[in-house]
Amino acid sequence: MRTSAIAVTGLRKSFGEQVVLDGIDLDVAEGTVFSLLGPNGAGKTTVVKILSTLISADGGQARVAGHDVAAEPDSVRAAIGLTGQFSAVDGLLTGEENLRLMADLRHLSRPEGRRRTAELLEQFDLLDAAGKYVVTYSGGMRRRLDLAMTLVGNPRVIFLDEPTTGLDPRSRRTMWQMIRRLVADGVTILLTTQYLDEADQLADRIAVLDRGGIVAQGTPAELKRRIPGGHIRLQFADVTELDRSASVFGMATRDDDALTLQVPSDGDVQSLRSVLDRLDQNLIHIAGLTVHTPDLDDVFFALTGHTTEKEAAK
Template identity: 75%
Template sequence: MTMTQSRPAITVTGLRKSFGDQVVLDGVDLNVPRGTVFSLLGANGAGKTTTVKILSTLLGADAGEVRVAGHDLSREPDAVRAAIGVTGQFSAVDNLLTGEENLRLMADLHHLARGDGRRRAARLLEQFDLTEAAGKPAASYSGGMRRRLDLAMTLVGSPQVIFLDEPTTGLDPRSRRQMWQIVRDLVAGGVTIFLTTQYLEEADELADRIAVLDRGRVVADGTPEELKRRIPGGHVRLRFADQRRLDAALGVLGEVARDNDALALRVPGDGSLSSLKALIGRLDDRAIEVDELSVHTPDLDDVFLALTDEKVTTR
């Protein structure tokens, strides 16, 4: 790995922002590795949008140090802008132009030569499955097509870091999954994605790391699995073929929750491989056969509720 590859895509230290007497960001620290999806979660008003606006140079910070794509945000804002792309919750597509015209307009804004702009537009139309609709006005596009075109327009400038704000809001399940695959493909190509979303399933599906923002502070940061293991409620469910085996397991495992009707036991655990191996080892030492074993861990809804004291927004 080269030094450039190992350098984080985004580093944030002590980021602060207030609007009057209201403190919106209160000492936020973030570290986003290159070529990953980093998701920032938080309830409405937690500071997500403010964070994205600051990192994308749209809003000034009161204090803190930020580097994006290797550039200091306060001293090199133009270099940061050249290295990033921003796709907001509300599409920037021009409805009066066709899909191809929207892309060529972006190519002109990036000062690409006419031939390069045409080739770039054609490649992106193909990549985002928009070739057949390239000559149609964007006003006629479905929601999923508009979101794909919006992201394609962001990619005209070949950004190293893309800020995606609520990228699948309002999309049907098929369109959401298409967008997820596009995100995975972009990351596979080396792009870094900074994702804000209220769909916890989306963060769980896409994010390599997640930070949870609550009242302007980062209250947790880690992989989805690491965050889930922090929350109580994980357990292993063991089901047995008969009462005799269930009773034998009870003698080994001690005080655990039992379901006599289902011939099952519920053993508290964090879902880690080491704890699972230890449990299986204890049963195997006594030659106790288990008919079925399943691991249950808290999901991101549980994590979000436990860390933010807010009700999760479901849509």
């Protein structure tokens, strides 16, 4: 059993009359990526600000890296890193100077600060740009530098609040690779994102936050299986095989023009094996097979009643 890097019970927060968090519970295992999803204004950034000690909660308990957020804020800050929605880099300094400044703020000795700066410049592929002013950096380079600055103090827990917003697809995937490397080294990451494919790619577990509460938690696969509409699509070479298959799978939907049969399925291995076994037992030959499952966009809409930014932009 992995220990909890983040443990939240009954977390509450209001701003005036507006209740933002209405008693949420979270449990994030060490060395994993936990993604917090929700529509704009759902409270994702508020959760991050409370857990990173930037604001206080109105109620509930939260522990990060084994420390109580309310009672031990200094210990929490020493154990965490935070990358917000916008790059917290100084454009009038070079990349190297930004990192050295962070090393000074982390109270590293001069030799240790220089060593850590050199390591991070190499790790984040910024050596060639180390002496250039950050104002000349691309958006992807700024985000890489921002994450590198977060790592100066070797944090055990990192909060990434929409870290790839505004990045081009290549820069996003570069950030994904860096996040995966951090987790492989044992770092715990709490990720908020509006890109559901990002959560699908990176997260070990996901919580969907809406109207102040957690409406669902689980792995990406578990959440997708909660949504109806998954099926196995069988393709046939002729109508005879289609007829035989339709008689075996009574609840299936057939398409005579396309010579296909859609068999309801949640998309897991056991369901697929069951379909294949029944085909073998009845000596039915298929020309092809594809598995279709709901994606996280479907999950998000079904659970919150909101479209994602990606869907709204279409």
